[in-house]
Amino acid sequence: QVQLVQSGAEVKKPGASVKVSCKASGYSFTDYYIHWFRQAPGQRLEWVGWIYPNSGGTNYGQKFQGRVTLTRDTSITTAYMELSRLTSDDTAFYYCARGAPAGRSEGNDPWGQGTLVTVSS
Amino acid sequence: EIVLTQSPGTLSLSPGERATVSCRASQSVRSNYLAWYQQKPGQAPRLLIHGASSKATGIPDRFSGSGSGTDFTLTISRLEPEDFAVYYCQQYGTSPRTFGQGTKVEVK
Numbered sequence: 604q605v606q607l608v609q610s611g612a613e614v615k616k617p618g619a620s621v622k623v624s625c626k627a628s629g630y631s632f633t634d635y636y637i638h639w640f641r642q643a644p645g646q647r648l649e650w651v652g653w654i655y656p657n658s659g660g661t662n663y664g665q666k667f668q669g670r671v672t673l674t675r676d677t678s679i680t681t682a683y684m685e686l687s688r689l690t691s692d693d694t695a696f697y698y699c700a701r702g703a704p705a706g707r708s709e710g711n712d713p714w715g716q717g718t719l720v721t722v723s724s
Numbered sequence: 725e726i727v728l729t730q731s732p733g734t735l736s737l738s739p740g741e742r743a744t745v746s747c748r749a750s751q752s753v754r755s756n757y758l759a760w761y762q763q764k765p766g767q768a769p770r771l772l773i774h775g776a777s778s779k780a781t782g783i784p785d786r787f788s789g790s791g792s793g794t795d796f797t798l799t800i801s802r803l804e805p806e807d808f809a810v811y812y813c814q815q816y817g818t819s820p821r822t823f824g825q826g827t828k829v830e831v832k
Contacts, residue, residue, distance in 0.1 A: 648823040664820045681806035698768055710759030
């Protein structure tokens with residue numbers, strides 16, 4: 604079955620960087636976009652950006668421009684999100700989720716289980 | 725960006741009752757690219773509806789979506805115990821993808 608499995612929880616100090624992985628299985632990894640979202644305590648879900656694994660092309664939310672980098676390793680069907688210059692406002696669950704194939708627009712399905720990133724001194 | 729506003733914030737109902745959740749967009753959603761998700765505590769969101777009214781794979785018939793333009797509705801015809809959760813709408817027609825603030829469906 605189609606599945607996305609994320610790396611484990613992280614605790615980081617302010618100013619540090621964090622890198623979260625998202626291992627895909629059960630489908631052709633290079634044919635579907637991978638989106639990243641986050642959900643801070645008490646806040647609505649927020650889109651971080653997407654990567655198209657086939658080309659490596661990316662698109663980032665304006666709020667995260669300059670701080671986030673999405674990459675992928677097609678040999679191990681894994682996508683990565685790296686967020687730098689962390690502050691306490693970045694404490695949240697981070698989710699990867701599959702998007703549509705190229706040329707289509709669809710909702711996000713499935714989602715990874717989420718990775719809690721805690722930023723604390 | 726498109727702002728989505730859901731109502732009500734909380735819905736208190738009993739199993740077997742009908743649930744109706746509204747989602748209003750600050751501007752028209754392109755091609756009615758509006759999705760609904762269910763999220764239970766400690767879990768990731770699960771896609772229920774896409775394209776405003778198309779059910780995702782494996783979603784029970786009691787879930788339905790409707791609407792167009794700026795006004796959308798999620799209806800659960802008869803609540804089952806496993807349906808008590810938080811529901812979010814999402815528009816994916818215009819970047820950035822945005823979400824509503826969520827509606828909690830709780831047991832009355």
